Amino acid sequence: MTYRTPIADMLLSLNHGGGLLAAIKAGHYNGFDPDFSAAVIEEAGRFASDVLDPLNRTGDQKGVQLANGEVTCAPGWPEAYKRWSEAGWNAVSAPEAYGGQGLPLAVHAMCNEIWSAANIAFGLCPLLTSGAIEALDAHGTEELKQIYLAKLVSGEWTGTMQLTEPQAGTDVGALRTRAEKQADGSYRLYGSKIFITYGDHDMTDNIVHLVLARLPGAPAGTKGITLFLVPKFLVNADGSLGARNDIFASGLEHKLGMHASPTCTMSIGDKDGAVGYLIGEENSGMACMFTMMNQARLNVGIEGVGIAERAYQQALAYAHDRKQGRAIGEKGERSDPIIVHPDVKRNLMLMRGMTAAARSICYATAVAIDISHRASEESVRTKAAARAALLTPLAKAFSTDIANEVAALGVQVHGGMGFIEETGAAQYIRDARILTIYEGTNGIQAVDLVMRKLGADKGAAMTDLLDELSGIVAKVEASNDPAFGTAGLRLHEALNAVERASKWLLEKIATAPNDALAGATPYLRLVASATGGCLLAREALAAQGDEALHNEAARYVALARFFAETIVVQANALERSVIDGADTINNAAAVLAG
Amino acid sequence: MTYRTPIADMLLSLNHGGGLLAAIKAGHYNGFDPDFSAAVIEEAGRFASDVLDPLNRTGDQKGVQLANGEVTCAPGWPEAYKRWSEAGWNAVSAPEAYGGQGLPLAVHAMCNEIWSAANIAFGLCPLLTSGAIEALDAHGTEELKQIYLAKLVSGEWTGTMQLTEPQAGTDVGALRTRAEKQADGSYRLYGSKIFITYGDHDMTDNIVHLVLARLPGAPAGTKGITLFLVPKFLVNADGSLGARNDIFASGLEHKLGMHASPTCTMSIGDKDGAVGYLIGEENSGMACMFTMMNQARLNVGIEGVGIAERAYQQALAYAHDRKQGRAIGEKGERSDPIIVHPDVKRNLMLMRGMTAAARSICYATAVAIDISHRASEESVRTKAAARAALLTPLAKAFSTDIANEVAALGVQVHGGMGFIEETGAAQYIRDARILTIYEGTNGIQAVDLVMRKLGADKGAAMTDLLDELSGIVAKVEASNDPAFGTAGLRLHEALNAVERASKWLLEKIATAPNDALAGATPYLRLVASATGGCLLAREALAAQGDEALHNEAARYVALARFFAETIVVQANALERSVIDGADTINNAAAVLAG
Secondary structure (H helix, E strand, O other): OOOOOOHHHHHHHHHHHOOHHHHHHOOOOOOOOOHHHHHHHHHHHHHHHHHHOHHHHHHHHHOOEEEOOEEEOOOOHHHHHHHHHHOOHHHOOOOHHHOOOOOOHHHHHHHHHHHHHHHHHHHHHHHHHHHHHHHHHHHOOHHHHHHHHHHHHHOOOEEEEEOOEOOEOOOHHHOOOEEEEOOOOOEEEEEEEEEEEOOOOOOOOOEEEEEEEEOOOOOOHHHHEEEEEEEOEEEOOOOOEEEEOOEEEEEEOOEOOOOOOOEEEEEEOOOOOEEEEEEOOOOOHHHHHHHHHHHHHHHHHHHHHHHHHHHHHHHHHHHHHOEOOOOOOOOOOOOOEHHHOHHHHHHHHHHHHHHHHHHHHHHHHHHHHHHHHHOOOHHHHHHHHHHHHHHHHHHHHHHHHHHHHHHHHHHHHHHHHHHEHHHOHHHHHHHHHHHHOOOOOHHHHHHHHHHHHHHHOOOHHHHHHHHHHHHHHHHHHHHOOHHHOOHHHHHHHHHHHHHHHHHHHHHHHHHOHHHHHHOHHHHHHHHHHHHHHHHHHHHHHHHHOOHHHHHHHHHHHHHHHHHHHHOHHHHHHHHHHHHHHHHHHHOHHHHHHO | OOOOOOHHHHHHHHHHHOOHHHHHHOOOOOOOOOHHHHHHHHHHHHHHHHHHOHHHHHHHHHOOEEEOOEEEOOOOHHHHHHHHHHOOHHHOOOOHHHOOOOOOHHHHHHHHHHHHHHHHHHHHHHHHHHHHHHHHHHHOOHHHHHHHHHHHHHOOOEEEEEOOEOOEOOOHHHOOOEEEEOOOOOEEEEEEEEEEEOOOOOOOOOEEEEEEEEOOOOOOHHHHEEEEEEEOEEEOOOOOEEEEOOEEEEEEOOEOOOOOOOEEEEEEOOOOOEEEEEEOOOOOHHHHHHHHHHHHHHHHHHHHHHHHHHHHHHHHHHHHHOEOOOOOOOOOOOOOEHHHOHHHHHHHHHHHHHHHHHHHHHHHHHHHHHHHHHOOOHHHHHHHHHHHHHHHHHHHHHHHHHHHHHHHHHHHHHHHHHHEHHHOHHHHHHHHHHHHOOOOOHHHHHHHHHHHHHHHOOOHHHHHHHHHHHHHHHHHHHHOOHHHOOHHHHHHHHHHHHHHHHHHHHHHHHHOHHHHHHOHHHHHHHHHHHHHHHHHHHHHHHHHHOHHHOOOHHHHHHHHHHHHHHOHHHHHHHHHHHHHHHHHHHOHHHHHHO
């Protein structure tokens, strides 16, 4: 297959579901011209289909190699990366002061969806670079920025995020890599890291590693970790590359999927210590890490949207092509394409609906982040930051959960052919599986949603979101349009369920935190499906009201309705699961011991 | 890991959830002693852990090879198969007249669960042999039975089921392999087949292929297909092996999982025609195929239970072993095993609960099949056959759907390690993926449930099932035991939802069949989760009432409660999805075209 960028869907999602147009109208977008979005993604789509898509299978089949401490990517990948970065794609939303285009993150998010759909293992590399750019821009010294930032922005060098150690995964504070200060103000680092994505590769001539380590005498746990910039090659005063630094890939993981993305074990300082430079303050590494990680979480959600879209497109094409059986009422020997069968249609509608809902949640998150940076009024920025913080775990967890569900449905649509690797559908199952795990497992996202995002402001950001969503539902109900079926009712019920579950959780956070934690995962699914359902309804209403989209409106209404009637309708059950599940979960030890 | 047979869970499930003891008490089991079950599965469990489990990874990694028309299995597999068949495991429920032990299918089902849990790709081979035994026993001539049946029963030879061709998957009637009658009464077959499981291998010295083909002038579609027995090697009058028959493996599929199970493209009759013998009447192949397939569908469900149990055991062990973070309220630097975290407990409870519910549905199906053969009264046999027919699509589809869900949760519990192949958890995702597809996709199972099983007798078998399940719910409600939480209420609501959805579907089957087909998949999930929930409740009540299980009763009650409160609670949403989804699904073409 060749991935085709769904431009109309993406623009409707960004402009209306994600709320870009409303934000621009309210003056929160610093003069951005929304017509520009279409031009960017059309161009990105062309590049993705022409250059990245053909390398997707190659990468899966050939994988990566490690020899003599150097990682080699799949054939064609270094050339493709060079073309991609030279075309300026790495710099879309990067700071203009360092050569970036300074476009909104929302536009960058659309591009990231396109890279992920065309070739998810390729698109992963620049996501790491983005995190490094953000952390360095926010916390780096002017000197470090001058040396490293422009090269990262252009994509001439890539970045890594080095947190994980064998005993320190989710529990970052348990890491043991140590750093010692040198007379010249630099540091030497010693230790090892695992699961380092693109920890080494041959696509660029230098790599900028951001490494978390612990200084002598630092406080235990997360309060005692510090972030360092550790280049693969040291950089001379004139910007040229100097000596090879003492940080090497010492192993590659053999993974279920994402075969073309090197996942490295890193040996740091085995010879004479790896030279590193402080980012931020000593012992403030956790804050720096969250700077990298927040946007990374959105980006992983976007990866989920991209691969789900790809899986959907492939399944749809197969359902049109493959002939088996007859539609009800048809006679004779000719077979019909399987898309005539209602169960196949259901699978495809589920794939499309879940992908669209996840996309709109991700885009809404990107818009909120943009407003939190671009709006002129501080109160608007603060409120948008809270919205972005609330939406980020939804964007990450819901989009990656549905990516796995969509990939599985895609294989199912293919029948026996889906299980055969040559078909390509199975690769999406393998690749998507990591998305629910890295950058914080989806369980951690749910805990973050309940304990930090809901709990931190006593539900204020959630109330604000529910107010906005209720406005959408009121419009659906006021439309009295039978094409919406029972969507208005289902969305209304779902928002009520979110409200009740949130209230219950807020009580439990204070009085019985294990009860709140036990309900975190179904609560996230509840909030995300209600939010996604409302955003799809807003898009459908906007399409109805837009002359240019008038012929398309009916299908957006039908999709919003289907999502509400088959996914959002689970809201009351999810609410019960949040509330009723705690008792058995808290007492699970005895059950599980048997 | 090494798989440990969960003997207590399996016996409770068979005896009470599956209803074996009640059936024995009612005199429907032809004198079978239930204490015998325990002895058999203890022995099977030992063999599985000692011999089959160690080959599970070997098989996944080494896979199978095809050279010079001969398939070679992974190292150690032929020896293991020999030990397994010589120990009598192939013959558990096979007919005594041909050397079988004549034990109930229910006992055989437990054994099959054990083989699948220990090594699913190994356990798949005898499932095909079982299908061949059944078809041959039911439809073969006395002469064919004399020559082939004892060898198949002992496992000295294995069987295959050869239905699928490139244009004929779900649509079996489209097959083109042709058969021509010879002067001696035998036939010659010409054609090719795809996706033939264990179509060739080196574990036995002969293979008995059951091949569907079309005779000259046969009616189009399913009414014109005929079943033939086509041995790999012809058999001489004295039982010794004769000439190599003209049926060869010409290709092996490169699959997502089940690497150790050869999936062959078969070339039939390329030289001078493959010698075949008629099974059943000419043009009655469809009926013979269903004989093979019905029990095969239950067996695939059982495979789902087995691999789910294995995935659960591995995740549980990891959750006890892996230390990350602290339980709420714990301080200091020591980390706790991740099983202290409520979200991990929820995942493990979901894995255990779904596995237990699927097991009980499968065992109840096996018990119904046994009664349909063993009961002395014809009316009892007929009713049991209808029950078995109703439960079979639930057993197949629900168990294999949850197998995939459980395998995915298992990877999730492992975090990043889950994505690494060496951990082993990812293999279960890969292996389980085929279960929802082969022997009729789960979409086909749902259509079968609605159109054939519900529709055929105007809901009589469903009403009969609901009556039995309502009796269980009444006992839960009457117990007033707070340990059941809201389980009684949820089960009650779910049975009402099944009743309403069934009524709606019965109307639509007659008046608007596409509406009925559109709701088939959520209907199957609704019926299966309600049924599974009630069976778990029956097991919990039985444990409470059994002195020997008194110390264990609390955990069975908690599991039944958790399943009702988190899975069965989705019943109303599933009912709405059945009924409200039809409109958008029937009009999906326009949505999907955009």
